[in-house]
Amino acid sequence: MTASIIVDCRGLACPQPVLKTKGELDRPGTGSLQVLVDNQAARENVTMLAQNAGHRVSVEEIDGLFKINIDRAGVEQAADPGKQPAPSEAGPPPVSNTVYFITTNLLGQGSPDLGQVLMKSLFVTLVEQNPAPKSVLLLNTGVHLAVEESPVLEHLLTLSSKGTGVLVCGTCLDYYRLREKLAVGSVSNMYDIHGRLDQAAKVITIA
Numbered sequence: 649m650t651a652s653i654i655v656d657c658r659g660l661a662c663p664q665p666v667l668k669t670k671g672e673l674d675r676p677g678t679g680s681l682q683v684l685v686d687n688q689a690a691r692e693n694v695t696m697l698a699q700n701a702g703h704r705v706s707v708e709e710i711d712g713l714f715k716i717n718i719d720r721a722g723v724e725q726a727a728d729p730g731k732q733p734a735p736s737e738a739g740p741p742p743v744s745n746t747v748y749f750i751t752t753n754l755l756g757q758g759s760p761d762l763g764q765v766l767m768k769s770l771f772v773t774l775v776e777q778n779p780a781p782k783s784v785l786l787l788n789t790g791v792h793l794a795v796e797e798s799p800v801l802e803h804l805l806t807l808s809s810k811g812t813g814v815l816v817c818g819t820c821l822d823y824y825r826l827r828e829k830l831a832v833g834s835v836s837n838m839y840d841i842h843g844r845l846d847q848a849a850k851v852i853t854i855a
Contacts, residue, residue, distance in 0.1 A: 655683045657690060658713070662819045663839040665690040666697050670839070673701060673720065683716040688827075689818040691716065693837040742779035743811045745849035749785050752855055753792040764799055770854070771803035780810040783844045786833070787817040790854075795829040804832045815841055 655672055657665035669683050683694050691707060691714040698705045704719040754763030755770055774781060784807060786794055793800050794816045808814050814833030821827040821835065845851055 653679070653681045655681055657694070658684055658686045660685075660690070662689060662693060662837045666693050666837055666839040669694050669697060669718075673698070673703070673718070679720055681716075681718040681720070683718065685714045685716065686712060688714075689822055689835070689837070690714070692818060692835050693839075696834070696836075697839070743782050744777075744779045745847075746781045747783045747785060747844055747848035747851050748774070748781050748854065749787075749845060749851055750790040750793065750854040751786075751788040753789045755854065767793070767854075768799050768803075771800040771807075775803050775806050775810075780807055780812045782848065783813040783815060784833075785815050785817075785836075785841050785844060787820055787841070789820075789824075791816050791820045791824060791826060794831060794833045795826050796831045798831070801831055808832055813844070815844065817841065 653672055655668055657668055660668070665683065665685050669681070672681055685691050685694060694716050695705050695707060698716070698718045706717045708715040708717070753767065754760055755766035756763050774784075784804065792798060794804060794814065795801075798804070804814055815836035816830060816833045818827070818835040818837055821830060827835070
């Protein structure tokens, strides 16, 4: 499709591609954008931003360059109530407006073995919490909790099934080379993570 506006985000680190794209999407009027990015994390983050806003998205890749085509006219279709899935009679699981901001895979500053045991105990407690937390945000070494063979993977999967949003920092996954091992949650970016923190009634930080 032919883009009316080109947003060149090549060479930009998270969250700049998302912020530049959002700035254009927030301008009044309908039409289309073409966002140019040159890394996988930016492609995923910009695509997620546009899709969450109800826009139609397609992606082309040419020699490591991603052309993300965003059709803002897709908002009208996404807003059509006839296209929304019917809610179940029981409704979604209840969740609180508490966000857990976790930037470490160990709880406490002492023995690593003890820190791992304590972190697992924390997640056992979170699983039993009713209502469940609204979000669990994982950054820095905290992203190790969401990958294969994580000692708390089962608990994060349970939380996710209860309606807790599990957001995992894409930049951190790439730094630790863990993106291919991600087993729960969605790859996110600082823009979305900040939004969850800003809107939370209560933030509990585990650092």
